[in-house]
Amino acid sequence: xxxxxxxxxxxxxxxxxxxxxxxxxxxxFVLYPFVSTVVxxxxxxxxLLPGRFVGLAxxxxxxxxxxxxxxxxxxxxxxxxxxPALVVLPLLLALLVQKNIPGITFFRSAFYTPVVASIVVVGxxxxxxxxxxxxxxxxxxxxxxxxxxxxxDQWLLLLSAMAVxxxxxxxxxxxxxxxxxxxxxxxxHEAAAVDGAGAVRRFLTVTVPAVRSTMVLVAALSSVxxxxxxxxxxxxAGPDGGxxxxxxxxxxxxxxxxxxxxxRVGYASALSVVVFVVTVALMLLVLRADRGERA
Amino acid sequence: xxxxxxxxxxxxxxxxxxxTDEHGxxxxxGELAWRYALLLLVLALxxxxxxxxxxxxxxxxxxxxxGSPPSFLPEHPTLHNYERVADTIxxxxxxxxxxxxxxASVVTNCVGSALAGYxxxxxxxRGRRVATLVFILAMLVPVEGIIIAQFTTMRxxxxxxxxxxxxxxxxxGAMNVLLMRNAFLNLPYEIEEAAYxxxxxxxxxxxxxxxxxxxxxxxxVAIFAFMGAWDDFLWPxxxxxxxxxxxxxxxxxxxxxxxxxxxxxxxxGTVIAVAPLIxxxxxxxxxFFRGVGEGAVKG
Numbered sequence: 082x083x084x085x086x087x088x089x090x091x092x093x094x095x096x097x098x099x100x101x102x103x104x105x106x107x108x109x110f111v112l113y114p115f116v117s118t119v120v121x122x123x124x125x126x127x128x129l130l131p132g133r134f135v136g137l138a139x140x141x142x143x144x145x146x147x148x149x150x151x152x153x154x155x156x157x158x159x160x161x162x163x164x165p166a167l168v169v170l171p172l173l174l175a176l177l178v179q180k181n182i183p184g185i186t187f188f189r190s191a192f193y194t195p196v197v198a199s200i201v202v203v204g205x206x207x208x209x210x211x212x213x214x215x216x217x218x219x220x221x222x223x224x225x226x227x228x229x230x231x232x233x234d235q236w237l238l239l240l241s242a243m244a245v246x247x248x249x250x251x252x253x254x255x256x257x258x259x260x261x262x263x264x265x266x267x268x269x270h271e272a273a274a275v276d277g278a279g280a281v282r283r284f285l286t287v288t289v290p291a292v293r294s295t296m297v298l299v300a301a302l303s304s305v306x307x308x309x310x311x312x313x314x315x316x317x318a319g320p321d322g323g324x325x326x327x328x329x330x331x332x333x334x335x336x337x338x339x340x341x342x343x344x345r346v347g348y349a350s351a352l353s354v355v356v357f358v359v360t361v362a363l364m365l366l367v368l369r370a371d372r373g374e375r376a
Numbered sequence: 377x378x379x380x381x382x383x384x385x386x387x388x389x390x391x392x393x394x395x396t397d398e399h400g401x402x403x404x405x406g407e408l409a410w411r412y413a414l415l416l417l418v419l420a421l422x423x424x425x426x427x428x429x430x431x432x433x434x435x436x437x438x439x440x441x442x443g444s445p446p447s448f449l450p451e452h453p454t455l456h457n458y459e460r461v462a463d464t465i466x467x468x469x470x471x472x473x474x475x476x477x478x479x480a481s482v483v484t485n486c487v488g489s490a491l492a493g494y495x496x497x498x499x500x501x502r503g504r505r506v507a508t509l510v511f512i513l514a515m516l517v518p519v520e521g522i523i524i525a526q527f528t529t530m531r532x533x534x535x536x537x538x539x540x541x542x543x544x545x546x547x548x549g550a551m552n553v554l555l556m557r558n559a560f561l562n563l564p565y566e567i568e569e570a571a572y573x574x575x576x577x578x579x580x581x582x583x584x585x586x587x588x589x590x591x592x593x594x595x596x597v598a599i600f601a602f603m604g605a606w607d608d609f610l611w612p613x614x615x616x617x618x619x620x621x622x623x624x625x626x627x628x629x630x631x632x633x634x635x636x637x638x639x640x641x642x643x644x645g646t647v648i649a650v651a652p653l654i655x656x657x658x659x660x661x662x663x664f665f666r667g668v669g670e671g672a673v674k675g
Contacts, residue, residue: 096499096578111517113525190657193664195422197653197656200607205628205645223446248422320633336523
């Protein structure tokens with residue numbers, strides 16, 4: 082690195098010119114909004130009205146707001162429903178496409194297609210598939226089960242939205258697992274096979290320990306994403322999260338409260354602060370679980 | 377993602393009678409059979425919904441789309457629904473808006489993150505560590521949590537309800553900057569040092585030596601910027617209120633909200649929105665997979 086220090090003398094201003102556009106954008110549209118969200122959460126600011134400092138009033142209101150608890154419950158349930166599926170299913174899928182058999186690259190790409198599509202497209206595809214008169218119900222009726230109101234029942238709708246999230250994420254995490262599986266030494270599998278371990282046993286004693294850190298990574302990524310769920314539920318339950326808002330998620334509530342000309346920026350910011358706190362807590366929790374198990 | 381690339385090279389040729397796995401050992405016929413059965417099942421589950429949407433969009437007004445058992449292929453395929461979408465919402469204007477937003481996002485992200493990444497990796501100055509930290513912190517901030525403040529910021533700048541307002545917050549992604557930084561850090565320094573000795577300044581070294589060596593990463597940044605902007609929903613939903621300025625995703629949401637009962641229409645709209653990205657993916661798969669690997673490690 083000896084040559085680098087000489088650069089400074091030669092071109093004193095250019096390093097900052099290189100970094101300036103990036104710093105400006107990130108500062109103005111990420112870090113400043115972050116600080117201003119925290120500040121606004123202590124005010125009664127509205128879209129068209131500058132706010133006054135109100136202390137913890139927003140947070141006190143939040144505790145007594147039923148919609149807040151509904152949103153928090155749904156977003157938390159989303160983690161519970163989505164994360165186990167997204168940790169396990171893509172791993173199984175990666176094992177399925179790992180072996181190099183003819184046509185496998187086609188299958189790998191095909192399984193990735195849902196990742197590429199916009200969540201709006203995916204949401205609308207599934208709204209139609211799960212419609213009272215849609216394909217899934219046609220098939221269920223054909224096999225004699227009868228039609229199910231996937232999108233009319235509060236809990237079925239939330240479950241359906243989770244299924245859509247899992248469906249869209251499968252290919253993404255499959256690729257992450259494929260990279261991890263490539264690093265598992267084949268000798269381990271062979272030794273286990275020689276010892277008479279079956280496929281399930283080898284999966285649990287060789288594969289899982291070998292990709293454990295990747296599983297933790299996937300758990301961290303998918304739990305943070307799950308808690309911030311917006312689009313799937315917005316599209317499937319409607320902008321208000323169902324007739325009585327019973328399927329509203331926390332981020333949907335932020336969007337409903339804070340936007341538009343009558344937006345309650347202060348209160349929406351307090352809700353956003355909850356999103357920050359939970360997100361950070363989730364990351365710490367997963368990282369701690371990782372360290373605890375490894376020790 | 378070298379995994380994918382390495383394996384394509386070892387695909388068995390037609391002359392080989394037996395099928396071998398990645399270690400060159402034979403795969404039994406029985407195992408092969410259930411593997412393909414499972415692969416086809418997953419294929420039906422992942423790609424099937426797209427094909428069903430395509431099929432619905434091609435079915436004419438007289439054809440039953442609700443039938444049980446369902447009919448998977450349209451009897452008389454017609455593009456009529458695509459004409460109707462264009463009559464209902466200005467779908468081609470929306471597509472153009474999406475293209476503008478995605479194109480601008482590609483340019484700003486490639487240029488901005490290459491420049492900043494180079495400054496973080498290769499140039500030495502006071503405050504470099506602080507600058508790196510700024511990007512790391514920005515990467516950790518969840519977008520959903522700052523969206524209201526971004527909206528008020530845009531209002532203050534008078535950019536709400538404009539396409540520039542849609543592009544700006546994601547115009548130089550912190551993660552892209554850090555991806556570029558890593559790419560530059562992985563280059564051997566000797567080449568640039570030689571250029572330095574020859575009298576090349578920072579701009580010349582950046583443009584002629586460093587940048588051409590990280591083209592792969594630039595391609596990854598470009599693709600993910602395009603996909604991110606084309607697919608984005610929450611932010612354009614908040615910042616755009618005038619229907620004449622909608623992007624495709626917001627237009628689709630509007631179409632769904634207003635004409636939800638017309639499944640053929642919505643299906644045609646979704647096909648228009650997803651087709652360009654599937655085509656892009658088909659051509660540039662390598663970079664899509666590589667981006668997942670690099671992004672996951674960083675993110």
